Amino acid sequence: MLSPEIVDRPPSKSNDRRFAIFRVAAKKSFAPMLFATVMFVQMASSAEGQQAGVLEKPNIVFILADDLGLGDLSYHARHIQKRKPIFETPNIDALAESGLWFTDGHSATALCAPTRYAVMSGNNNYRSYAPPGVWSSFAPSAFKPGEVTLGSVVRDAGYYTGFIGKWHLGGDFHIPGSQAIYRGAKSGDLIGKVELSRWAGSGPKDCGFDYDFTTPCGIQGPLYLLYENEQWFPLEKDSKIVHLTERNAINPKDVSDKGTGPGDSNWDTRKIGDLLSSKAVEFIRIGAEKDEPFFLYYCSPMVHVPHCPPDTFDGHKIKGSTPSHHLDMVVELDLQVKRIVDALKASGEFDNTLIVFSSDNGGLTDGPAAKSHGYAPGGGWSGSKNRPLEGGHRVPTFAVWPGHIKPGTTDELAVNQDMVATFAALVGTKIPKGQALDSNNLLPLLTGKGSFHPREFWVNQAGANQELMLRKMPWKLVIQSDFKRSKYEPKALYHLKHDPRESKDLINNPEFKEVVDQLFAEYMDILNSGRPTVPSP
Structure with missing residues (x-):
């Protein structure tokens, strides 16, 4: 059951990875998405190739955790906060220590779905049809025909690409007996509908x-199913698609607050991390055997609720190994990362792989761990997932590429939506004008070759309360909006250098009225003009 039925492509005409190809992404007859045609040049002569300092294209592995905050990694506690960690994440730590750690690393937003759109598109979320980013399993896709994506800019450079894990970006499913697309309720008894x-x-x-x-939609439901190459993947031979409820679930806790919904009759959240990471290992093994390089985008659903830790994972105790089940899941995530790294090393591809690690938003509050051990999701920053404060979107962020990225730390701002431009520069893709408007190329910063252009400002957003943020150091303006984005009003102002914990809101201080007015006007101009929010090369 663990061997993926990976669809192969025709072999490359040349085994020499130095030469890129001219290619248009294939499209399925039922899928309206058509990717932009992209021209490529020899990596040896391209500016991007010179920045990377290599003739061969490396493999790429991008790991995006779910709800993982800075307070969840012992690396951050030990090396950044200079304190003893509550528990250990030795495998992620070892990886981070061999790469470049961003002390000013962020998720695109403070909430899952909008961040995943920004990461995939390289755009700020206000460019989508749903700025709050609420995409149920049956919602229309936010990606327009012709838009480049994180996957297409790499695949169109001749890479073998794989996505494993949590999607949360909508999808198309037929109404039974029809070619019409279902757009109804996202939860409840949908069997037959x-x-x-x-x-x-x-x-x-x-x-x-x-x-x-x-x-x-990850492990939180209300769709409790897995798909491989767009086909339902039964968890066991006797699996059926049922209306999964607390009454018929193997583990009633699996049915989260997102509600009941269609599910595999053998769904067991405690086994999902093992299955996903096993698929990642198999993808790496198969990718390593190909003539072309590979790209794995691994979106682990850990450590999102429901927190259902397995007893063990690869012989290591998980359940009960930390102060809470929430933090137990961080330990499992750490071991998932170990599997991926071990697979790269076993295949001989580790030294020829760029690994990027990030999270979709800040960490979760954890009452029991906070009360007994002083746990804080922001790792020294105020706030958590869904909040506009720094802890809502400052996340563990680092990049590893042996021999090409010097280990250490940097204070430069990096956002996980920057990967579209960064990967495109690495593999030699030219992104068409008007695409990935808010993705900044980090490759010169990573490799120390070429000119890095830092952001002059940064636009992001929080979560359910519809707060928007403009950061222009040393200032950070929080703006209150509504779900329809029909009104905007300054809500809070912080001086991040003098007050990094955001404990002093200056919005009502008349001394800073001009600052508020200027920042608010700039935000509205950015929004209304649609201009890029990254510097020009």
């Missing part, structure tokens, strides 16, 4: 991934 045995489109395949093993 939605054709759930396969995707009809708007999934990873349509965003540039040759292979996918996908959980449409």
Whole structure:
């Protein structure tokens, strides 16, 4: 059951990775997505190739954790906060120590779905049809025909690409007996109302991934199913698609506050991390055997609720190994990362792989761990997931590439939506004008070759309370909006250099009225003009 049925492509005409190709991404007959045609040049002569300092294109592994805050990693506690950690994450720590750690690293937003859109598109979320970023499993895709994506800019450079893990970006499923797309309720008893045995489109395949093993909304439901290459993946031989409730679930806690919904009759959240990381290992093994380089985008659903730790993982105790089940799941995530790193080393590809690690938003509050051990999700920063404060979007961020990225730390601002431009520069893709407008190329910063252009300002957003943020150091303005983005009003002002914990709101201080007015006017100009928010090369 663990061997992925990976769809192969015709072999490359040349085994020499130095030469890129001219290619248009394939599209399925039922999928409306068409990627922009992109011209490539020899990496040896391209500016991007010179920045990377290599003739061969490296493999790429991008790991995006779920709800992982700075307070969740012992590396951050020990090396940044200079304190003893509450528990250990030795495998992520070892990886971080061999790479470049961003002390000013961020998720694109403070909430899951909008960040995943920004990471995939390289755009700020206000460029999508749903700025708050609420995409249920059956919502229309936010990606427009012709848009480049994280997957397409790499696949169109001749890479073998794979997506594994949490999607949370909508999708197309047919109404049974019809070619019409279901757009109804996202939870409840949908058996017979939605054709759930396969995707009809708007999934990873349509965003540039040759292979996918996908959980449409992670582990939190209300869709408790897995798909491999757009086909339902039964967890056991006797699996059936049922209306999963607390009454018929193997583990009632699996049915989260997102509600009941269609699910595999053998769904067990405690086994999902093992399955996903096993698929990642197999993808790496198969990718390493190919003539072309590979790209793995691994979106672990850990450490999102429900927190259902397995007893053990690869012989290591998980359940009960930390002060809370929430932090137990961080330990499992650490071991998932170990599997991926071990697979790269076993295949001989570790030294030829760029690994990037990030999270979709800040960490979760944890009452028991906070009360007994002083746990704080922001790792010294105020706030947590869903909040506009720094702890809502400052996340563990680092990059590893042996021999090319010097280990250490940097204070330069980096956002995980920067990966579209960074990967494009690495592999030699030219992003068409008007695409990935808010993705900054970090490659010169990573390798020390070429000219890095830091952001002069940064626009992001929080979560359910519809707060928006403009950072222009040393200032950070929080703006209150509504779900429809029909009104905007300054809400809070912080001086991040003097008050990094954001404990002093200066919004009502008349001394700073001019600052508030200037920042608010600049934010509205950015929004209304649609101009890029990254510096020009």
